[in-house]
Amino acid sequence: MDLTVVAxxxxxxxxxxxxxxxxxTLSRNGRVFIGDVLAGNEKLADAVNQLLVVGFYLVNIGFVTLYLRQTDEVRSARELFEALSVKLGVVLLVLGVMHLGNVWVLNRMRRRGIAERRHTPPVAPQGWTAPAGA
Incomplete structure (x- = not known):
């Protein structure tokens, strides 16, 4: 079998x-952040989590397939390992960047949710009281 095909x-x-x-891993652990951002709305958290996972798959598998092409023919075991190390290294870097991007987005969403909850009073105003001495 041709070593390029093996690669x-x-x-x-x-x-x-x-x-x-x-x-x-992102889906399992990111769901906690999404649940916190969405203030416990479990169904919405699951839906958003699933959409993020699908997007992650589409981008990464799309990149993997686009990066598949090998310009040089692989003729030895050494060239096979060298080609794989370069390709897999780039894929790992892309996965890492995508992971950091997901964490950054989830953290921004979480911070925004926390900020919105701080501005919302815990109890609706019950009435109005005139200031003393007026």
């Missing part, structure tokens, strides 16, 4: 496996 198969298996693992 493609190994690259796809590892890249897609890493993408699935990162997406599941």
């Amino acid at each position: 493609y198969v190994v690259y796809l298996l590892i890249s897609i496996g890493l993408t699935v693992w990162v997406a599941r």
